[in-house]
Amino acid sequence: MSKWLLLIVVSFPLTVFASEGTLDKADNAFMMISTALVIFMIVPGIALFYGGLLRSKNVLSLMAQTTVILALVSVIWIIYGYSLAFSNGNAFFGGFNQVMLKGINVESLSGTISQFVHVAFQGAFACLTVALVVGALGERIKFSAILVFALIWTTFSYLPMAHMVWGGGILSQDGALDFAGGTVVHINAAVAGLVGAYLLGYRTGLGKEAIKPHNLPMVFMGTSILFIGWFGFNAGSAGSADSIAALAFVNTSAAAAGAILSWTLAEWIFRDKPSLLGACSGCLAGLVGVTPAAGTVGVGGALIIGLLSGAAGLWGVVILKRWLKVDDVCDVFGVHGVCGILGCLLTGVFTSRILGGSGYADGVTMMKQLGAQAVSILVCVVWTATVAFIAFKVAEKTTGLRVNVEQEREGLDITSHGESAYN
Numbered sequence: 001m002s003k004w005l006l007l008i009v010v011s012f013p014l015t016v017f018a019s020e021g022t023l024d025k026a027d028n029a030f031m032m033i034s035t036a037l038v039i040f041m042i043v044p045g046i047a048l049f050y051g052g053l054l055r056s057k058n059v060l061s062l063m064a065q066t067t068v069i070l071a072l073v074s075v076i077w078i079i080y081g082y083s084l085a086f087s088n089g090n091a092f093f094g095g096f097n098q099v100m101l102k103g104i105n106v107e108s109l110s111g112t113i114s115q116f117v118h119v120a121f122q123g124a125f126a127c128l129t130v131a132l133v134v135g136a137l138g139e140r141i142k143f144s145a146i147l148v149f150a151l152i153w154t155t156f157s158y159l160p161m162a163h164m165v166w167g168g169g170i171l172s173q174d175g176a177l178d179f180a181g182g183t184v185v186h187i188n189a190a191v192a193g194l195v196g197a198y199l200l201g202y203r204t205g206l207g208k209e210a211i212k213p214h215n216l217p218m219v220f221m222g223t224s225i226l227f228i229g230w231f232g233f234n235a236g237s238a239g240s241a242d243s244i245a246a247l248a249f250v251n252t253s254a255a256a257a258g259a260i261l262s263w264t265l266a267e268w269i270f271r272d273k274p275s276l277l278g279a280c281s282g283c284l285a286g287l288v289g290v291t292p293a294a295g296t297v298g299v300g301g302a303l304i305i306g307l308l309s310g311a312a313g314l315w316g317v318v319i320l321k322r323w324l325k326v327d328d329v330c331d332v333f334g335v336h337g338v339c340g341i342l343g344c345l346l347t348g349v350f351t352s353r354i355l356g357g358s359g360y361a362d363g364v365t366m367m368k369q370l371g372a373q374a375v376s377i378l379v380c381v382v383w384t385a386t387v388a389f390i391a392f393k394v395a396e397k398t399t400g401l402r403v404n405v406e407q408e409r410e411g412l413d414i415t416s417h418g419e420s421a422y423n
Contacts, residue, residue: 021109022109022112023109023112023113023114024112024113024240026241027111027112027113027239027240027241027242028112028113028114028117029241030236030240030241030245031113031117031118031121031236031239031240032117032120033232034121034231034232034233034235034236035117035120035121035124035232035236036232037228037229037231037232037233037236038121038124038125038128038229038232038233038236039070039124039127040225040228040229040232041128041225041226041229041230041232041233042066042070042124042127042128042131043066043067043070044063044222044225045222045225045226045229046066046128046131046132046135046222046226047062047063047066047067047222048218048219048221048222048225049218049219049222049223049225049226049280049284049330050062050066050134050135050138050222050330051063051215051218051222052213052214052215052216052217052218052219052220052221052222053135053138053213053219053329053330054138054139054213054214054329054330055139055211055212055214055411056214056215056411056421056422057410057411057412057413057414057420058138058139058411058412058413059214059215059218059413059421060412060413060417060419060420060421061138061139061143061411061412061413061416061417062134062135062138064143064416064417065131065134065143065146066131066134068143068146068147069127069130069131069134069146069147069150070127070131072147072150072151073123073126073127073130073150073154074123074127076126076151076154076155077119077122077123077126077127078100078101078119078123079099079100080096080099080100080155081123081126081154081155081159082098082101082119082122082123083095083096083097083098083099083101083102084096084155084159084160084163085122085126085158085159085162085163085166085167086098086118086122086162086163086166086167087167088168089163089167089169090169091164091169091170091173092160092163092164092169092170093159093160093163093169094159094163094167101116101119104116104119110239111239111240112240113239113240118239121236122162122166125162125181125184125185125233126154126158126159126162128185128233129158129181129184129185129188129189130150130153130154130158130189132185132186132189132190132193132332132336133149133153133189133192133193133196133332134146134193135193135328135329135330135331135332136190136193136194136196136197136328136329136330136332136333137193137196137197137200137329138329138330139203139329139408139412140200140201140203140204140402140403140408140412141196141200141401141402141403142395142399142400142401142402142403142416143412143416143417144395144399144400145392145395145396145399145400145401145402148391148394148395148398148399149196149388149391149392149395152387152390152391152394152395153192153384153387153388153391156387156390156391157188157192157383157384157387157388157391158184158188160383161183161184161188161380161383161384162184164379165178165183165184165376166178166184171183171372171375171376171379174372174375174376175361175364175368175369175372176372176373176375176376177292177293177296177347177348177351177369177372177373178292178344178347178376179234179237179248179291179292179293179294179295179296179347180233180234180237180248180291180292180294180295181233181237181291181292182288182291182292182293182340182343182344182347183292183340183344183376183377183380184380185291185340186288186291186336186337186339186340186343187336187337187340187341187344187377187380187381187384188380188384189332189336190332190333190335190336190337190338190340191333191337191380191381191384191385191388192384192385192387192388193328193332193333193336194324194326194328194332194333194337194385195385195388195389195392196388196392197326197327197328197329197333198326199389199392199393199396199401200327200401200402201327201402202327203327203329203408204405204408204409205409206327213277216276216277219276219277219280220276220280223280223283223284226283226284226287227256227283227287230252230256230287231249231252231253233291234248234249234251234252234287234290234291234294234295235248235249235252235294237294237295238295244295245295247294247295247299248294248295250299250302251290251293251294251295251297251299251301251302252287252290252294252302254290254299254302254303254306255286255287255289255290255294255302255303255305255306255309256283256286256287256290256306257286257303257306258286258302258303258304258305258306258307258309258310259282259283259285259286259287259289259306259307259309259310259313260279260282260283260286260310261282261307261310262282262306262307262308262309262310262311263278263279263281263282263285263310263311263313263314264278264279264282264310266310266311266314267314278314281313281314281317281331281335282310282313282314284313284335284336285309285310285312285313285314285335285339286305286306286309286310286339288309288313288335288336288339288340288343289305289306289308289309289312289339289340289342289343289346290302290305290306290309290343291340291343292340292343292344292347293305293343293346293347293350293351295358296347296351296357296358297346297347297350297351297355297356297357297358298350298355298356298357299356300355300356301346301349301350301351301355301356301357302350304346304350305342305343305346305350308342308346309339309342309343312338312339312342313334313335313338313339315338316331316333316334316335316337316338316339317331317334317335320333320334320338321333321334341377344373344376344377345370345373345374345377347373348366348369348370348372348373349366349370351369352366403415403416
C-alpha cells in the first residue's frame, strides 16, 4: 500500500505540470475557453453594448458591422495576419513565412499549448480591437467604408502594433510592459475611432434634437458579457493556467469593482444622480485600465488603477469630449483611450516590487520603466492615427465615407441593411 502511495505522490507533479515543449492539456483547455470568452466579448458583447447606446433605427447596423468585422479580420488573420504579427521579421513587422498558417500543424506548440490555440486566441484579440473602433463612428458611416477601413487598418496598424509589443518588435525590446493590450488594443482602437469621428463630423441634428441611448437594459447586458469575457481576455494572456493567470483574474475583478464605485460616486457628487449607464461605463473603464497591468501588478495596485480609471473615464466622456469637440458616439476615446493611457502609465508604477508588483527587469528603475511606457503610448498614438487617417481617406475616395442626410435620418438599419430591429 505504501509503495503505491509513494508512486502516486512522486508521479503527481509529472502529470499536472508539463515541461516546456510538451502539450499540457489543462493549459490547452484553459486557453481554448479564454479564446471563446474573447469572441463572446465581440458577438454579442460589443454589439449589445454599442447597440444599446445608439438610437433604435441604427442598432442593427452596429450589430452587422461588428459581426462582419469579426469575419473579415478572422480571414485576414489566417491568410497573413498571424504571420505578420508573430513570425520572425524586423522591428515593426513579422515575416511571411507563416502565411496561411504554413508550417503549423497539430504537433506545433506555443509554450505548453497547441499553436493553433495561440493562433485563435490572438486572432480574437485582433477582431475585438477592430470592432471597438466602430463605436465612435455609429449612425452615419457607410457599411462599405467600415470594411475598407478594417482591411487597411488591421494590416497596417493592428498587425505592426501587435508585433512591436508582443511579437518581439521594437517596443518589447525597449522594455515596454503591456500584459493584455493597453496599447495594442485599447489605445490603438480609441485613437483610430477618434480620427474617424473627426472625419465623419457630427451626426445630423446633434445639439438641436434629443439623441439618447435607446435601450439601457441592452447596454447592461452587453457590459455583463464584456465583464465575464474580460477574465478570458486578461487571465488568458498569461498563456497557461498558472499563478500569473490567477493574479490577472483577481486583478481584473478588483479593478472593475473599484472603477464602478469611483465613477458612480463621482457622478453622484457632480451630476446629482448615480446612473446605470455610469456604472456600466465605470466597469469598462476599470477593465481597460487594468488590462496592461493585470499580470504584473499586485491586487492593491490593480484596485488603485481601477479607482483612478473610473474617475478618469468620467472626465474623459464629460469634459475631454467637450474640449475635443468630437462626436464620438459611444465614447470610445473617453473610456478606452483615456483609461488605456492611464493604465499603461500606472503599469510602470505598480509593477514595482515595493508596491506589490512582480518587479522590473534587472537594472530598470521606475523612471526608466515609465519612460518606456510613455514611448510605447506615443508610438501607438502616432502610428494608429496616421494609418487610420489614410484608411478613412481611401474609403472616402473609393466607396464614400458617410451616408447622405436622408439615409441618416431614416436610419441605417433600413437604408443600409433593409431591416428593422423593432416593429
